[in-house]
Amino acid sequence: MATKTVAIEIKRQASPDAPAVWESFELPWRPGMNVISAMMEIAANPVTADGRDTTPITYDSNCLEEICGSCAMRINGKARMACSSLIDNLEQPIRIEPLSKFPLVRDLQVDRSVLFENLKAVKAWVPVDGTYDLGSGPRVFPQQQEANYPLSNCISCCCCMEVCPQFNEDTGFVGAATIAQVKLFNNHPTGKVFKEERLRALAGDGGIQECGFAQNCVEVCPKQLPLTEAISDVSRDVLIQKAKDFLRG
Amino acid sequence: MAAPRIIVVGGGLAGLAAVIKIAEAGGTVDLFSIVPVKRSHSVCAQGGINAAKNLKGEGDTTAQHFDDTIYGGDFLANQTPVKAMCEAAPAIIDLLDRMGVPFNRTPEGLLDFRRFGGTLYHRTAFAGATTGQQLLYALDEQVRRYESEGKVKKYEGWEFLSAVIDAKGVARGITALDLRTMELRAFPADAIILATGGNGAIFGKSTNSVVCTGSAQSAVFQQGVYYANGEFIQVHPTCIPGEDKLRLMSESARGEGGRVWVPRNAGEKRPVKQIPDTDRWYFLEEWYPKYGNLVPRDVATRAIHKVVYEYGLGLDGQPMVYLDLTHIDRATLDRKLGGILEIYEKFVGVDPHDEPMKIFPGMHYTMGGIWVDFNQMTNIPGIFAAGECEYQYHGANRLGANSLVSCIYGGFQAGPNALTYAKNLAAPEGDGGAAAEVLRQAEINKNLLKNEGTENPFKLWRELGQTMTEHATVIRYNKGLKQADEKIVELLERFKKVNLSDRSQWANTSFAFTRQLKNMLELSRTIALGALLRDESRGAHYKPDFPDRNDERFLKTTKASFTGAPEGPRIEYEDVDIQFIKPRPRSYTATK
Numbered sequence: 001m002a003t004k005t006v007a008i009e010i011k012r013q014a015s016p017d018a019p020a021v022w023e024s025f026e027l028p029w030r031p032g033m034n035v036i037s038a039m040m041e042i043a044a045n046p047v048t049a050d051g052r053d054t055t056p057i058t059y060d061s062n063c064l065e066e067i068c069g070s071c072a073m074r075i076n077g078k079a080r081m082a083c084s085s086l087i088d089n090l091e092q093p094i095r096i097e098p099l100s101k102f103p104l105v106r107d108l109q110v111d112r113s114v115l116f117e118n119l120k121a122v123k124a125w126v127p128v129d130g131t132y133d134l135g136s137g138p139r140v141f142p143q144q145q146e147a148n149y150p151l152s153n154c155i156s157c158c159c160c161m162e163v164c165p166q167f168n169e170d171t172g173f174v175g176a177a178t179i180a181q182v183k184l185f186n187n188h189p190t191g192k193v194f195k196e197e198r199l200r201a202l203a204g205d206g207g208i209q210e211c212g213f214a215q216n217c218v219e220v221c222p223k224q225l226p227l228t229e230a231i232s233d234v235s236r237d238v239l240i241q242k243a244k245d246f247l248r249g
Numbered sequence: 250m251a252a253p254r255i256i257v258v259g260g261g262l263a264g265l266a267a268v269i270k271i272a273e274a275g276g277t278v279d280l281f282s283i284v285p286v287k288r289s290h291s292v293c294a295q296g297g298i299n300a301a302k303n304l305k306g307e308g309d310t311t312a313q314h315f316d317d318t319i320y321g322g323d324f325l326a327n328q329t330p331v332k333a334m335c336e337a338a339p340a341i342i343d344l345l346d347r348m349g350v351p352f353n354r355t356p357e358g359l360l361d362f363r364r365f366g367g368t369l370y371h372r373t374a375f376a377g378a379t380t381g382q383q384l385l386y387a388l389d390e391q392v393r394r395y396e397s398e399g400k401v402k403k404y405e406g407w408e409f410l411s412a413v414i415d416a417k418g419v420a421r422g423i424t425a426l427d428l429r430t431m432e433l434r435a436f437p438a439d440a441i442i443l444a445t446g447g448n449g450a451i452f453g454k455s456t457n458s459v460v461c462t463g464s465a466q467s468a469v470f471q472q473g474v475y476y477a478n479g480e481f482i483q484v485h486p487t488c489i490p491g492e493d494k495l496r497l498m499s500e501s502a503r504g505e506g507g508r509v510w511v512p513r514n515a516g517e518k519r520p521v522k523q524i525p526d527t528d529r530w531y532f533l534e535e536w537y538p539k540y541g542n543l544v545p546r547d548v549a550t551r552a553i554h555k556v557v558y559e560y561g562l563g564l565d566g567q568p569m570v571y572l573d574l575t576h577i578d579r580a581t582l583d584r585k586l587g588g589i590l591e592i593y594e595k596f597v598g599v600d601p602h603d604e605p606m607k608i609f610p611g612m613h614y615t616m617g618g619i620w621v622d623f624n625q626m627t628n629i630p631g632i633f634a635a636g637e638c639e640y641q642y643h644g645a646n647r648l649g650a651n652s653l654v655s656c657i658y659g660g661f662q663a664g665p666n667a668l669t670y671a672k673n674l675a676a677p678e679g680d681g682g683a684a685a686e687v688l689r690q691a692e693i694n695k696n697l698l699k700n701e702g703t704e705n706p707f708k709l710w711r712e713l714g715q716t717m718t719e720h721a722t723v724i725r726y727n728k729g730l731k732q733a734d735e736k737i738v739e740l741l742e743r744f745k746k747v748n749l750s751d752r753s754q755w756a757n758t759s760f761a762f763t764r765q766l767k768n769m770l771e772l773s774r775t776i777a778l779g780a781l782l783r784d785e786s787r788g789a790h791y792k793p794d795f796p797d798r799n800d801e802r803f804l805k806t807t808k809a810s811f812t813g814a815p816e817g818p819r820i821e822y823e824d825v826d827i828q829f830i831k832p833r834p835r836s837y838t839a840t841k
Binding site for chain 1: 269270273284285287288289290292293340343344346347348349351352353354355356357358359360376377379382383386387390391393394396397405429458459460490491492493494496497584588592595596597598661705707708711750751753755756757758759762
């Protein structure tokens, strides 16, 4: 009896300047396999489908439970997390490529530090006075917590930016993830002290007006963040802020 | 004198907590992390964080939290630091709340608390079932704030290789490897804090993240730092078995009322939902009427093991039991456990609202770790440690939801202590040994790259994981532990013939992994030998041939030191600080 196998094609690139090549792999199938376990199998047996020796795949991964945000890649054309991509749910041959909107490092590894820089630019934090004991925090009602918690689930995977037609070098658009964090911190009883600064940071070029409402972000988000809702709420606040700033002269 | 320069290695909760304290006190920090710090393993913690805030009118106190922790750890933890941690915990929760962690709330807008294992109080604050993620983000945001003010410089994508130690035996910095350019460099510092997490990768598959190899701990162990209580490894009772890893199913599932059971009859043929209550065996509730499903993890794990392997009642003959939430309404489950139920559905394809989950124990937490004193400093001056990588807060078994508090508390201690130490440090002579250490590391790298062997590092790792899981987890026999150590020695020998299929000098992940593997092998001997020599049962360490706790011989901290000799690390014992609570027998069949 022939053993069941899995056919995978991976786009490889040894360095940012090297040419891209596709390599095919034929791996033994096991129940419950995901794309990460396929990569692990290749690392232990780095041989292509046509029997040529190759190198283990370079890719980012860490938690493997879709909470650290590391292993985003394009799988059969769709931006998603490799850990939660189960082999049995994917059409074969499974084609795996790196995210296309971020500087490539090697193979499936890309540099997504732009998101962390954006979070700095919008002051995505609550400015506490200090870490010494100042008693309990502000009261927050469950309704408010339930509105904020989903926004706080963003894992910085950058899938929303990958699929956004407006996220490119021409627009310099910050992308949905950052906008959602602006909403989160502007909602916080203490965090809102920077509300005006955050809105102004999103008012200029590359800011929120670059959004074309393609709504790809909300469809692709692996954590189902209410991204389009956040964008329209923050859009409104940015417009109001602009009007205020205009009147103030 | 210039402001002291501190290096923190690791950007999980403990590392970030240390960074924040140092930056707040005016120090400057270089923060090293293999992954962007926001992707650290702390995000995997699910259920919550303990603090005796007593907001449920139960009369909970920090003294009670202290007692539960010491008792839960089977009296192996030094009591002074644990007491201080439990007393500090309520203010830590308040701080996290002020930082914006979206903790679940009561109708009045106060913090909500739930129950967890090993206690009878509602003591666990939580943010859905993604508490670790929410806590880590809060600290990450504060560190980003300091970073934008120039007080913190991040080296993300750099891996710690070793400490730089001067001729007098004092730490003067670190060497690290840029995982993209493969550049090797020394970084000077007046003190270093390791906050590098657990060592789950030694067991192959565990609930730990990919970076949790214990490599950094092992590197400093091989440089002379003591490694304490290595044999104490927590096997979490409820994990989702997987091809690539074991995914955690949080204890909070039981804290919110989840029940563990198996069909009473081996070979039960009816679909799970048609099995009537009378034919279900809720063995934890039967064996431990007071704590029920919320016995501590070591107790629950052994019970599941027993039901599966002694009674032969695993589901469909497989090593699995049910964890059942289907009696709880959907809205409550979504509000309190949303994140983890979604994970189960995504990875298994079954909705746990409708059908009981299938779970089994898996390696989860490293109670042992780098030996530190009560100031979080190791026996090498200038090397500090905090978080899961050190040994100090959990004794022989960690209680659920105590890890997050111990990480933050440990970081809060290590940071200021390192700063104080650094302020009183005399300047190094010359480069403090940096050039020599870089040379030593460069030699290791060169040999690895030119090695012409036949052994695949990932295959060696699989073999290590198999032998450690078989012999050094739930049930331990001296014969098996000896076999495990012999196997590690064999793997160390075969490691000399390791062959890198990738010899490139750009983002070479196999190269970095192979360096970690050597360190994993060296550290795993402290686990196997520590367990072999401890002829008793205590907390997570269980030997059927020595079923009782033996305080006379083993109410001691195991301290391993590296020898480099074939017989492995030298093991010695140190008395445990028991000045506040007198050791008493530990049993969860009744109220303690």
